[in-house]
Amino acid sequence: MSQQASFWNNLDQVFVLLQHRIAGYFPVWLQPVVETILAVVGIVAAFPGIFALTTVLERKGLGRMQNRLGPNRVGPLGILQPVADGIKSLTKEDIVPLSADAAVHFLAPVVLVIAVFMGFAVLPIGRNMVLANLDAGLLFFFAIGASTELSIFMAGWSSRNKYSLLGAMRAVAQMISYEVPLLLSSVVAVMITGSLSTVKIVEAQSGFTGIFPHWYVFTPWGFAGFVLFVIAALAETNRSPFDLPEGESELVAGYFTEYSGFKFALFFLGEYLGMFSIAGFAITLFLGGWGAPLSVLEFVPSWAWFFLKLLAAIAFFIWLRGTLPRLRQDQLMNFAWKFMLPMTLLNLVVAGAWRFLGDGWPRWVICSVVLLAAYVLLGRVLMRNQNLGARSYRYAD
Amino acid sequence: MTFGCSIAFLLSAALTVAGALAAALLKNLVHCALSLTVTFAGLALLYLQLDAQFAGFAQILVYIGAVAILVVFAILLTRGAGIPEYRGFSSSWLLGLIIAAAIFALFGWAVTKSLPAQITASAAPAITVQSIGAALMSSYVLPLEIVAVLLTVALIGAVIVAMPESRITKSETRTGGGQ
Numbered sequence: 001m002s003q004q005a006s007f008w009n010n011l012d013q014v015f016v017l018l019q020h021r022i023a024g025y026f027p028v029w030l031q032p033v034v035e036t037i038l039a040v041v042g043i044v045a046a047f048p049g050i051f052a053l054t055t056v057l058e059r060k061g062l063g064r065m066q067n068r069l070g071p072n073r074v075g076p077l078g079i080l081q082p083v084a085d086g087i088k089s090l091t092k093e094d095i096v097p098l099s100a101d102a103a104v105h106f107l108a109p110v111v112l113v114i115a116v117f118m119g120f121a122v123l124p125i126g127r128n129m130v131l132a133n134l135d136a137g138l139l140f141f142f143a144i145g146a147s148t149e150l151s152i153f154m155a156g157w158s159s160r161n162k163y164s165l166l167g168a169m170r171a172v173a174q175m176i177s178y179e180v181p182l183l184l185s186s187v188v189a190v191m192i193t194g195s196l197s198t199v200k201i202v203e204a205q206s207g208f209t210g211i212f213p214h215w216y217v218f219t220p221w222g223f224a225g226f227v228l229f230v231i232a233a234l235a236e237t238n239r240s241p242f243d244l245p246e247g248e249s250e251l252v253a254g255y256f257t258e259y260s261g262f263k264f265a266l267f268f269l270g271e272y273l274g275m276f277s278i279a280g281f282a283i284t285l286f287l288g289g290w291g292a293p294l295s296v297l298e299f300v301p302s303w304a305w306f307f308l309k310l311l312a313a314i315a316f317f318i319w320l321r322g323t324l325p326r327l328r329q330d331q332l333m334n335f336a337w338k339f340m341l342p343m344t345l346l347n348l349v350v351a352g353a354w355r356f357l358g359d360g361w362p363r364w365v366i367c368s369v370v371l372l373a374a375y376v377l378l379g380r381v382l383m384r385n386q387n388l389g390a391r392s393y394r395y396a397d
Numbered sequence: 398m399t400f401g402c403s404i405a406f407l408l409s410a411a412l413t414v415a416g417a418l419a420a421a422l423l424k425n426l427v428h429c430a431l432s433l434t435v436t437f438a439g440l441a442l443l444y445l446q447l448d449a450q451f452a453g454f455a456q457i458l459v460y461i462g463a464v465a466i467l468v469v470f471a472i473l474l475t476r477g478a479g480i481p482e483y484r485g486f487s488s489s490w491l492l493g494l495i496i497a498a499a500i501f502a503l504f505g506w507a508v509t510k511s512l513p514a515q516i517t518a519s520a521a522p523a524i525t526v527q528s529i530g531a532a533l534m535s536s537y538v539l540p541l542e543i544v545a546v547l548l549t550v551a552l553i554g555a556v557i558v559a560m561p562e563s564r565i566t567k568s569e570t571r572t573g574g575g576q
Contacts, residue, residue, distance in 0.1 A: 142458060
């Protein structure tokens with residue numbers, strides 16, 4: 001039994017042990033540097049690998065949802081499509097418009113990819129598997145995320161193209177508006193944990209009552225916070241249904257219209273990696289990070305749980321993309337400022353009430369009733385002047 | 398002399414000064430705004446080297462994430478991009494140089510005067526985010542609330558400035574024109 005336990009323990013910590021083993025070959029003063037470099041190599045290898053997998057999953061998934069097949073030529077069932085995409089983007093001609101601002105045009109994808117990769121530094125991928133255990137880890141992530149807005153503006157402005165500029169301004173307005181609900185909805189998790197460090201937030205959710213975990217998503221304020229965080233995260237990464245800045249039917253390709261070849265691939269990579277890191281943060285803050293969902297399943301390695309949850313989040317995002325229509329710009333902004341901001345502020349109050357009402361069933365009932373009532377009332381009040389009739393469907397014959 | 402001139406400090410200081418010089422000397426206004434962003438990043442690096450994690454990350458979040466965006470939006474909405482400014486030198490540049498040198502001398506004197514006589518090698522006090530939060534809630538509550546009121550006033554002001562004309566005057570003009 002103890003041999004089995006130590007096997008699962010070793011499997012759980014296999015990457016950490018590998019890191020220490022390789023660093024052991026170097027002199028002592030060089031070891032911290034080598035360990036950091038190994039962790040960075042791990043991140044740079046793993047997440048673009050997941051990106052390649054996601055591109056093919058998305059195209060196949062969207063294809064099936066739209067009643068078509070998706071890519072199926074390259075490799076069995078189209079699995080090797082990312083390889084073909086990579087070769088294509090590397091060999092395409094890199095066109096920079098004559099009147100474009102060459103320096104800023106070149107730097108925009110670079111700034112995006114740098115900012116997005118830095119966001120992975122505070123993500124706890126497994127037990128003891130975080131690159132930088134910062135005391136203010138969450139603040140670091142949101143600060144770096146705010147820098148990506150600048151790169152989108154740089155891309156749109158430097159192209160000297162009306163569509164790019166429009167797309168960039170829409171994207172920056174959207175990202176700024178949704179940053180407020182994003183931060184406020186993550187503050188509830190910080191409030192209840194008492195720390196901004198991502199490692200401590202995950203550890204605070206690692207207990208079990210019976211077989212059920214202490215994840216924050218299973219509390220009223222945690223569920224509301226999770227839903228609000230996911231909506232704001234979709235808007236932050238310009239992901240459907242919030243993808244008006246890059247809507248193909250409206251703006252050609254928005255702020256990356258004038259990018260071709262590998263710079264376009266870098267933008268694509270940056271956008272998807274941003275989606276992964278913010279999904280990773282949703283998992284860390286509300287879904288228990290690397291914790292198992294049932295206490296009997298604790299033997300499965302922590303990093304496996306993290307990547308399974310990440311895969312589920314990605315599947316959910318792809319599902320949303322294939323299902324929901326795009327929001328218009330004014331609908332977007334109204335939604336952010338009139339609905340999400342009051343709900344996140346109310347969630348803060350409810351989380352505070354949860355903390356001070358003490359254990360027992362009354363706090364569950366009170367918090368759930370307050371949140372549900374606010375949701376229904378706010379929705380009714382905001383839809384009052386819309387005069388929407390009954391829904392009508394038109395099917396193709 | 399003062400900071401021990403570590404490599405990290407020299408690099409961040411060089412980045413900050415280069416960004417500030419570029420922001421003052423470049424022709425294209427949006428390039429100036431982007432160089433100012435580099436200056437903000439250099440300042441954040443300096444805060445982080447002094448172990449002030451909260452100050453450094455708040456600098457990135459507020460200055461690079463909000464103030465820089467505000468500056469570029471202001472440039473875009475008031476000037477239109479792409480017209481390089483003509484940079485001439487003003488006629489009173491000698492007076493400006495003397496005043497700048499005097500202010501720099503004042504700052505240098507104040508900084509060197511305020512340092513302790515010996516730099517002791519004790520560990521820096523670890524100011525955690527929790528202690529900042531506790532201080533904000535206990536001894537600095539009044540400034541916190543005043544800042545909140547200030548931000549609310551700014552938000553309301555922005556909404557009022559950006560609001561379209563009220564519906565009453567619009568419908569009046571419409572019916573007036575119809576008759």
